[in-house]
Amino acid sequence: MILPAAVADGDPDQAEIRGINYRETYDYLSDNYEMAVSREEFxxxxxxxxxxxxxxxxxxxxxGSCSPTCGREGSDSPSSPPVRGRGSNVSPSDSTSTLTCC
Incomplete structure (x- = not known):
């Protein structure tokens, strides 16, 4: 959807730009293809x-309910009690470490 609208003379393979930050992708594409849109439009x-x-x-x-709309701003929010349990930011030996919601 993005590349066909942005690249005038071809349809680059997704693998060609995979791993490149989207803000830097335009520069790569414009060096290798004719672009149909400006950098800002891209x-x-x-x-x-x-x-x-x-x-x-x-x-x-x-x-669980942790999502951008769950209403919790994280464990350091005075109105939101911390979430307790295991997670990627929890030490394996500490099952009661504080997790940050959202």
Whole structure:
């Protein structure tokens, strides 16, 4: 959706730009292809697509209520008590470490 609209003379393979920050992708593409849009328009296409994707995204089953709309700002928020349990930021030997929600 983004590349066909942005690249005038070809359809680059996704693997060609995989791993490149989207803000740097335009520079790579413009060095190798004729672009149909300006850098600013390209970034707007990416940001618009990302916003659409995030609006349609759903939590993975079992992830609880931690989401950008859960109303919790994290463990250091005075109105939100910390979430307790195991997680990626918890020491393996400490099952009661504080986790940050959202």
């Amino acid at each position: 970034l707007e296409l990416y940001e618009s697509a990302a916003a659409d994707l995030y609006q349609r995204a759903e939590l993975i089953p079992g992830s």
